[in-house]
Every structure is written in C-alpha cells, then in structure tokens.
Amino acid sequence: MNIKEICSEINSLVRDQDKKSINIMEVCGTHTMEIARNGLKQLLPPEINLISGPGCPVCVTPVNEIDNIIEILKDYDVSIFSFGDMIKVPGSSSSLAYEKSIGKDVVICYSPLYALEFAENNPDKNVIFIAIGFETTAPLSSVIVKRASDKKLRNFFIYCTHKIIPPALEVLLKDKKVRIDGLLLPGHVSAIIGSNPYRFIAEDYKIPGVISGFDPAGILQAIKMILLQLQQEKPKIEIEYKSVVKEEGNTVAVNQIHEVFQIQDSMWRGLGSIPKSGLKLKPVFASFDAKLKFPIKKLNSREPKGCECGNVLKGIKKPDDCKLFAKSCTPDNPIGPCMVSSEGTCAAYYKFYRIKY
Amino acid sequence: MCLAIPAKVIKINKNIAEIESLGVVKEVDITLVPDAKIGDYVIVHAGFAIQIIDKKEASIAEGYWKEFLEET
Amino acid sequence: MLRKRNKNDAPQAKVINISHGDGGLKTGELINRFILKYLKNEILEKLEDSASLYIEAKNIAFTTDSFVVDPIFFPGGDIGKLSICGTVNDLATTGCTPFVLSLSLILEEGFLLKDLEKILMSIRKTIEEINLSNNGVGLRIVAGDTKVVPKGFADKIFINTSGIGLNQSNIEISPSKIKVNDSILINGGIGEHGLAILSQRKEFNFKTDLVSDCAPLNSLVNDICKASDKIHAMRDATRGGLARVLIEMAQASKTTLEIDNVKIPIKKEVRGLCEFLGMDPLYIANEGKMVIFVESKDAEKVLGAMKNNKYGKGSQIIGKVVKKDQGIVVLNTEIGTKRILDLHYSEQLPRIC
Numbered sequence: 159m160n161i162k163e164i165c166s167e168i169n170s171l172v173r174d175q176d177k178k179s180i181n182i183m184e185v186c187g188t189h190t191m192e193i194a195r196n197g198l199k200q201l202l203p204p205e206i207n208l209i210s211g212p213g214c215p216v217c218v219t220p221v222n223e224i225d226n227i228i229e230i231l232k233d234y235d236v237s238i239f240s241f242g243d244m245i246k247v248p249g250s251s252s253s254l255a256y257e258k259s260i261g262k263d264v265v266i267c268y269s270p271l272y273a274l275e276f277a278e279n280n281p282d283k284n285v286i287f288i289a290i291g292f293e294t295t296a297p298l299s300s301v302i303v304k305r306a307s308d309k310k311l312r313n314f315f316i317y318c319t320h321k322i323i324p325p326a327l328e329v330l331l332k333d334k335k336v337r338i339d340g341l342l343l344p345g346h347v348s349a350i351i352g353s354n355p356y357r358f359i360a361e362d363y364k365i366p367g368v369i370s371g372f373d374p375a376g377i378l379q380a381i382k383m384i385l386l387q388l389q390q391e392k393p394k395i396e397i398e399y400k401s402v403v404k405e406e407g408n409t410v411a412v413n414q415i416h417e418v419f420q421i422q423d424s425m426w427r428g429l430g431s432i433p434k435s436g437l438k439l440k441p442v443f444a445s446f447d448a449k450l451k452f453p454i455k456k457l458n459s460r461e462p463k464g465c466e467c468g469n470v471l472k473g474i475k476k477p478d479d480c481k482l483f484a485k486s487c488t489p490d491n492p493i494g495p496c497m498v499s500s501e502g503t504c505a506a507y508y509k510f511y512r513i514k515y
Numbered sequence: 516m517c518l519a520i521p522a523k524v525i526k527i528n529k530n531i532a533e534i535e536s537l538g539v540v541k542e543v544d545i546t547l548v549p550d551a552k553i554g555d556y557v558i559v560h561a562g563f564a565i566q567i568i569d570k571k572e573a574s575i576a577e578g579y580w581k582e583f584l585e586e587t
Numbered sequence: 588m589l590r591k592r593n594k595n596d597a598p599q600a601k602v603i604n605i606s607h608g609d610g611g612l613k614t615g616e617l618i619n620r621f622i623l624k625y626l627k628n629e630i631l632e633k634l635e636d637s638a639s640l641y642i643e644a645k646n647i648a649f650t651t652d653s654f655v656v657d658p659i660f661f662p663g664g665d666i667g668k669l670s671i672c673g674t675v676n677d678l679a680t681t682g683c684t685p686f687v688l689s690l691s692l693i694l695e696e697g698f699l700l701k702d703l704e705k706i707l708m709s710i711r712k713t714i715e716e717i718n719l720s721n722n723g724v725g726l727r728i729v730a731g732d733t734k735v736v737p738k739g740f741a742d743k744i745f746i747n748t749s750g751i752g753l754n755q756s757n758i759e760i761s762p763s764k765i766k767v768n769d770s771i772l773i774n775g776g777i778g779e780h781g782l783a784i785l786s787q788r789k790e791f792n793f794k795t796d797l798v799s800d801c802a803p804l805n806s807l808v809n810d811i812c813k814a815s816d817k818i819h820a821m822r823d824a825t826r827g828g829l830a831r832v833l834i835e836m837a838q839a840s841k842t843t844l845e846i847d848n849v850k851i852p853i854k855k856e857v858r859g860l861c862e863f864l865g866m867d868p869l870y871i872a873n874e875g876k877m878v879i880f881v882e883s884k885d886a887e888k889v890l891g892a893m894k895n896n897k898y899g900k901g902s903q904i905i906g907k908v909v910k911k912d913q914g915i916v917v918l919n920t921e922i923g924t925k926r927i928l929d930l931h932y933s934e935q936l937p938r939i940c
Contacts, residue, residue: 161922187940188517197924215940241561242865243940267790268864269562271544291940294517298563301546346517349558349566374922401573402558408566411547500865501940509929513915515843518940520862537859540794559863586855 164378165201171385172203181207181337182384183473185327186344187214187501188372194510196374206381209473210503212326213344215291215319216243217471217495217502218426222459223319224249227288228257229454230317236452237263239273240288246498250460274302277314286448289316294346296320296437297411300418303439303446315448318437321424323347324355325435331363335474340384341367342377345399352407353395360393371399418443427495428468467494470503477507484512519560521568524553534559537586603698608735617733621700625707626690626714630729638729640687646754648683650674653747659702662783663798667706669874670746671713672803675726676823679808680877682760683752684722688714689730693745696738706744713803720806722755758812762839762880764819769908770886771844772879774807774893775800775901777829778857781871786860793863795856802875807896814892817882824876827930830869830916832878834930838914846906846928847919865940869928883907 159167172180184190190210193199199208212218228249231238238254245266246255258264263283267273270287277285289299299316306314323344330336343356348369359367366387370380380398387393397403415437424436439447465487466480477483482493489508492498497505522536522543532545534557541559545551548564556573557564606613623632630638652673659666675685690710694703710728717726783799785791804823812818820840824832829851837844853868861868875898881889886904893899909917916928 186517195926196920196922197926200924201922241940265790268792271562272790272792292517294519294560294565297547297565298561301544301563344517346519346558346560346565349519401569402566404566404569408547410549411565414547499940510926513927513929515915515917515925515927518865536862538795538854538856539859539863541792541863 159379161201161375161378164375164382168206168378168382168385169203171382171389172205175389177205177339179205179207180339180385180388181209182340182342182381183209183211183330183338184342185211185213185323186342186347187217187499187503189213189342189344189370189377190503190506191501192372192374193377194506198374198377201378202381209338210470210506211330211473212426212429212471213292213323213347214471214496214499214501214503215321216247216499217467218321218428219247219290219319219495220425220427220459221250221461222457224253225457225459226449226454227317228252228254229457230286230448230452231257231262231264233454234284234452236284236286237265237276238286238288239265239267239270239276241290242266243500244288244290246492247495248462248492248498250457270298270302274305274314277306277311278309281313284313284315286315286317286452289318289320292321292323292344292347293350293415296419297350297414300414303418303443304414306446307443315446315451316439317448318419318439320419320437321426322421322435322437324358325432326426326429327356327359329429329432330472331359331365333472336472338365338473339388341365342380342384343367343369343395345369345371345402348397348399348403348407350408350411353397353403353405356395360395364393366393367395369395369397369399369403371402428471462493465494467496467504470496477504480504484508517560519558519565521556521573522559524551524555524557527551527553532557532564534564601700603694603696603700603703603735605696605735605737607694608733614733621703621707622731622733625704625711626728628727628729630727631731638687640729642686642751642753644753644755646757647686648678648681648752648754649749650677650752651747651749652677653745655742655745656784657742658784658787659706659743661787661799663780664801664874665706665709666744666746667709668713669801670748671710671717672801672874673825674748674750675717676804676877678750678752679805680760680821680823681752681754682756682758682808682812682818682821683754684724685717685726685805686724686751686753687727687729689749690728691732691747692734693741694733694735695741695743696735698743703744717803717805720809722809724753756812758816758818760818760821762820762836765836765840765842765880765908766819766882767842767908767910768883769819769880770883770904771833771846771906771908772881772886772890772893772902772904773824773829773852774804774877774896774899775875776852776854776857777824777873777876778853778861778868778871780874781828782857782860785864791864793860795860797854797856797860800873800875802898804875804877804898807877807893807898810892810896810899811879811889814889815881815885817885818879818889819882820880822878824873824878826872828868828870828872829876829878830928831930833916834928836878836880837916840908841911841914842908843910843912843914844906844916845909845919846916849921850903850905852901852903880908
C-alpha cells in the first residue's frame with residue numbers, strides 16, 4: 159500500500175469514529191523527529207494528536223548525572239568517551255562540550271568499540287565510556303564490559319545511565335493527567351526486546367500499541383493499525399516493523415544485558431523515580447563501574463528555572479507552552495535537554511514547527 | 516531513540532563482519548547476531564549489528580526499504 | 588673514509604624551526620628554497636613590502652579567508668588547493684575574474700618541509716588550472732607572509748589567502764537582484780567535502796570512495812555568465828552546507844524559496860554515511876559547489892552550459908523563488924509534504940539517537 163492509500167484509509171477510519179480527538183503518543187524521539195522532518199502531520203486529519211513521549215535517552219537523563227560526569231573529569235585524570243548526543247547537554251554549570259573546549263580529554267565516538275580499543279592501546283589512560291541509551295544500546299555496553307573483563311583491562315570503565323522503556327510507559331499510563339488513546343512503540347528498542355514486554359499496555363490498560371519503523375510509510379501504517387484497533391475495540395500489541403522486530407526480539411542481546419546488568423530503580427528527568435527502570439553493573443563487573451571507581455562528593459544539581467521539559471516528556475505540555483521556548487531556550491543556547499538533544503521534542507518544534515508558512 | 520540502519524553482510528571473520536550500505540563499507544561486530552551469514556541484511560547501531568533483517572518482510576514494505584534493497 | 592656530513596641530512600633540516608620565522612637568514616632560505624621555487628612571478632620575486640598593481644577595472648571585488656582544515660591532506664585535495672579554491676570561488680560568486688592573491692602561512696615548529704613543498708606544489712597546480720580559463724587574466728600570488736610559532740601553538744599549518752577580482756563586464760550579481768520566479772540551480776552533489784574529511788577520522792573507521800569536491804569554479808562561472816545575462820545571484824556552499832546558502836540568500840533577498848528535495852543531487856555514499864552517523868547532508872560542508880539564481884526563462888540554457896563544464900556534470904535545477912516574503916526556505920519532501928529549512932545552530936555531531 160502506498161502513502162496515499164494509507165492516508166486515505168486513515169481519513170476514513172477517523173471519519174467513522176465519533177471522537178473529536180485521538181491522542182497517539184510517539185514514544186521514541188526518533189519517531190518525533192521523522193514525523194516532523196517528513197511533515198507527516200500535514201497528511202493526517204486534525205482529529206489525530208501526535209504527542210511526543212519520553213523516549214529520548216538524553217532528555218530523560220537527570221541533570222545531576224551530567225554534573226557527576228563533569229565532576230569526575232575535574233577530580234580525576236580520565237578520558238571521557240561519549241556518543242555525540244551527550245556532548246552539548248547543559249549540566250548545572252557546564253557541559254562536556256565546554257570541558258572539552260578548556261582542554262579536558264573528551265572524545266566523541268561512533269561506537270563503544272572505539273573506547274575499548276583506545277583503552278587497550280593506552281593502558282596508562284583511564285577511559286570512561288558514557289553508557290547512555292535504552293535497550294537498543296545496553297547490549298553493546300554488555301559486550302564491551304565482558305570483553306574488557308576477558309582482556310583483564312584495569313583502565314576501562316563505563317558510566318552507566320542505561321534505562322529501560324516499558325516501566326516508563328506504565329508510569330505514563332497510570333498518570334491521570336496524561337490522556338493516551340494509542341501508543342506508537344519504538345522500533346529499535348523492540349528489535350531487542352520484542353513485543354511481549356509491552357503486552358501489559360493492551361491487557362491491563364486496554365490501549366493499542368503498534369511497533370513502528372522509521373520511514374514515513376511505516377509510521378503512517380502504524381497509525382492506521384492503531385486506529386483499526388480502536389475501531390474494533392480490541393487493543394493488542396502489533397508489529398508494523400516486521401522486517402526488523404520479531405515477537406521474541408533478539409534473545410542473544412537480551413541475555414547479554416541480563417548477564418552484565420541488574421535492574422534497579424532509576425530517576426527519569428520529568429517523570430521522577432521509576433521502579434525497576436534502570437540498569438546497574440552486576441557486582442561481578444563492579445570493577446568496571448566508573449561510579450564506584452571514581453567517587454565524587456554529592457552535588458546539588460539545579461533544574462533550570464522555568465524549564466518545562468518534564469511536562470513535555472510526559473506529553474502534558476507542548477514545547478510552545480513553555481515560557482522559555484524560542485526565547486531564552488534555543489538550539490544555540492539550550493536550557494533544557496529537550497532542546498539540545500538531536501531528537502528532543504523542543505528541538506523538533508524549533509526546527510520544524512516554529513515558523514508558520 | 517535509536518539510530519540504526521540496514522546494511523548487507525559482505526564478509527565475515529569470526530565476530531567481525533564487513534557490511535555495506537549505500538556504497539559505504541564498515542566493519543561491525545556481530546556478537547549479537549551470531550547466526551548472520553554472508554548475503555544477509557542486518558540492522559546496524561553504533562558499530563554493532565543488532566538484528567538480522569527479514570528480507571521477505573522488507574521487500575513487501577513500501578518506500579524506504581524497497582529503495583534500500585534495490586540500491587545496496 | 589668518513590663521508591662529510593651534509594647539513595641537509597640532519598633531522599632539524601627536514602622540519603620548520605623557529606628561526607625560519609625570525610626574519611633573518613633562515614627566513615630568506617625558506618622563501619627562496621620553497622615559496623619562490625613554486626610560486627615565482629615578476630611581482631612576488633621583488634619581495635617588496637607591498638605589491639604595486641595597476642587595475643583598469645572600475646569595480647573590483649576583495650575577499651579574504653583562512654584555512655585550518657585537519658587533516659591537511661585529504662581524499663580529493665589538501666589545504667593548499669583549498670586555500671586557493673576557497674578565495675577564488677568567493678570572487679567568482681560576484682561574477683569577477685580572479686586577479687591577484689596574497690598568501691600568508693602560519694607554520695608550527697616541527698612541520699615537515701616535504702609537506703610544505705607538497706602544499707606549495709598543489710597551490711601552483713591549482714593556479715595553473717585556474718589560468719586555463721580566466722578571461723585572459725593571469726592570476727598570481729603577489730604578496731605573502733610566513734610566521735613560525737612554537738610547537739603546539741598551531742596545528743601544522745594555517746593558511747590565509749586574500750584576493751582581488753576584476754569586474755570586467757560590469758555585471759551586478761547580488762542577492763538584492765533575486766526576483767520572484769527565478770530558478771535555483773546547483774552544479775552537483777552535496778556533502779562530499781565534509782564527509783571526505785570526517786571519514787578520515789580514526790574514531791569512525793568508514794571506508795568510502797568519497798573524495799572532497801574541492802575545485803576552482805571560475806571557469807564554471809564564466810560559462811554560466813556567457814550562457815545568460817540574467818544571472819541574479821550566486822553563492823558557493825561551504826561551511827553550513829547547501830542549507831546555509833539557501834537560508835542566507837532567502838533572508839538577504841527577503842524571498843521565500845521552494846526547493847524540491849528529490850531534485851537535490853546527493854551521491855549514494857553521502858546518503859549512506861549520513862544515515863550511519865545521523866547527519867543531514869544539507870548542512871554538510873562543500874568546497875566546489877555553487878548555487879545559482881537565474882531568471883527562469885534562461886534556466887535550461889544555463890543548466891546546459893553548466894553540464895558542459897568539468898565541474899558541473901551533476902548540475903540540477905532544484906527549486907525556485909516563489910514570493911517576496913520574510914525570507915524562508917521551504918522544502919518539498921518526496922511524499923508531498925512541506926517543511927521549513929532551518930539553520931542548524933551548532934556543529935553536527937555523530938549520534939546514536
């Protein structure tokens with residue numbers, strides 16, 4: 159089916175139901191960006207409200223994690239290796255980009271393999287890899303930690319801020335302020351975890367969920383599938399992204415995660431502490447934990463005043479509801495993570511929806 | 516929240532595969548997809564293949580996948 | 588019998604040292620053995636404090652640019668070629684014929700002399716190519732300077748070039764001339780220079796055939812101006828990519844530009860690398876791309892002339908000027924929707940999200 163046909167079906171499905179508004183949450187930040195970049199809202203009837211969700215690992219990392227990493231840089235002689243996503247995120251008073259500009263050793267890498275290789279080739283340097291991301295990226299951290307362990311490296315560490323998605327979705331569904339009729343579920347997280355971990359959404363909360371790919375046709379098809387489920391009043395978890403997502407996911411990758419990490423409660427910026435939603439290195443791998451190896455004093459991190467990232471991440475407010483949006487908070491001078499992240503909701507709004515034409 | 520792109524496996528040497536996507540060749544780690552074979556398509560994230568692509572499903576999908584399979 | 592040790596065998600003879608910059612004997616040696624060896628002409632060899640020039644043209648263009656690229660040798664070029672093309676292209680965008688250049692070098696102590704030679708040879712070769720089709724004007728480097736800084740105070744070599752161009756046919760080419768209905772053209776694929784540089788970084792380890800598009804565009808501009816006298820504006824798309832040029836031109840002319848995404852030429856490998864790294868080719872640097880605004884009735888003629896030029900084989904008409912407005916760029920996507928092209932406020936970084 160081509161895009162025109164899918165949109166025509168979406169339009170008739172919306173016409174046939176009597177709801178004035180249908181709220182569909184795009185959990186994943188990459189979905190938010192692709193929807194914006196391709197102008198998909200222009201193809202959808204006005205009754206459909208696409209709400210951005212908390213699926214942006216940079217956006218949900220609390221300020222104090224960034225402050226902690228910068229403090230480690232200040233207190234110890236270390237080299238920080240990070241994906242580009244984290245570099246410009248503002249902490250309470252600095253950022254990795256700023257620290258790099260004043261001479262601290264901060265390296266942007268495409269893959270954690272590079273950080274591991276560097277550590278192996280430079281035994282005199284302490285290398286800390288910032289392990290951020292959801293279930294798509296956590297197995298990669300598992301592999302490199304195990305490899306570091308096999309190689310008996312004493313100078314390689316990870317600063318783990320990995321989080322897992324399903325518990326955060328449950329928090330949102332329980333929140334009475336958040337009204338969601340359907341969920342567009344993340345494609346690549348699901349490539350790892352499969353569709354089963356989301357079953358509670360349909361079974362307990364009676365909300366449709368469709369795992370979607372990232373191309374325009376895939377996203378529109380997934381929206382159509384949500385609308386069909388609403389029409390049939392038979393909520394379930396479906397996979398649109400069948401080429402990549404199997405029901406059982408990638409069990410090798412999931413086993414890797416469980417071998418290296420244990421699940422713990424975790425603080426999500428904007429959503430608060432969510433039980434069993436974060437990963438921590440198991441005791442057997444504690445010697446690779448940067449948080450243990452490089453202790454720092456407790457920091458008083460400040461959330462920026464007036465920043466509405468928290469409410470934006472829950473889909474309660476839109477970026478232009480925030481008083482700082484496009485005024486003091488811009489991509490050039492970001493205050494909150496939703497603006498600085500390459501797939502933050504505020505960044506998407508600023509780039510694609512701010513100027514009306 | 517996860518940038519991952521499709522690529523074709525052209526060579527394998529233990530847990531490293533040489534993959535190609537739109538004329539770009541790279542070595543990636545296939546520890547997470549040990550069953551990957553030469554000629555398979557995989558999805559690549561930060562230097563690792565994270566899943567083997569189901570070619571049948573990909574070829575019926577519209578748009579991006581079709582173009583990608585035609586070009587690589 | 589012991590061979591008499593040649594002073595040129597000593598390790599310090601193979602590199603730049605601080606004394607090369609002190610204005611004395613070593614500086615003279617550097618100028619004679621290297622600079623004049625490759626760039627000699629009757630003005631430069633006088634080695635006077637300033638070059639005396641006679642200019643008949645009433646209108647001239649003047650520009651300056653500095654070059655700090657790393658690595659200094661990259662697929663498709665080097666910092667020397669870049670320093671000439673960059674300034675010559677800036678002159679060409681106003682329709683002027685490049686006339687004279689200055690060349691200033693800041694050299695880091697320890698910089699290899701053989702690398703300096705390679706760069707000077709490249710500069711000479713680029714100027715020779717430019718002069719094959721320079722409207723009878725022999726472009727030369729007529730003034731220059733060399734400084735040496737201690738190790739760590741510069742990254743191998745930094746270059747500044749300034750240039751004067753002659754407006755020989757009194758044409759006026761500027762964003763203020765852009766009109767509604769003008770066609771917008773580009774001479775080939777975008778994003779190649781920036782990615783050719785990035786692909787060399789060991790943190791990324793990608794193999795591609797991508798080479799920098801670094802090229803002198805004076806001959807292309809000559810062909811364009813011969814094909815039509817209705818060229819309204821031109822700009823070369825360097826840092827910030829095609830997006831930056833389009834946005835700047837829209838803002839300067841206070842018009843709305845409509846661009847068809849599917850018509851923008853992009854090599855497969857550029858798309859591939861951008862997909863891997865999460866970057867947008869529209870914002871990636873070029874060094875041999877010119878964006879042309881021409882009255883629509885001449886668009887096909889100009890396109891034909893561009894395609895006949897060595898540096899215009901991949902030329903395309905990519906859009907048009909649609910109205911007089913606040914100055915925005917609208918992109919028509921492949922799926923029939925529209926989106927605004929916004930200026931990226933910061934350097935694109937490879938990402939996982």
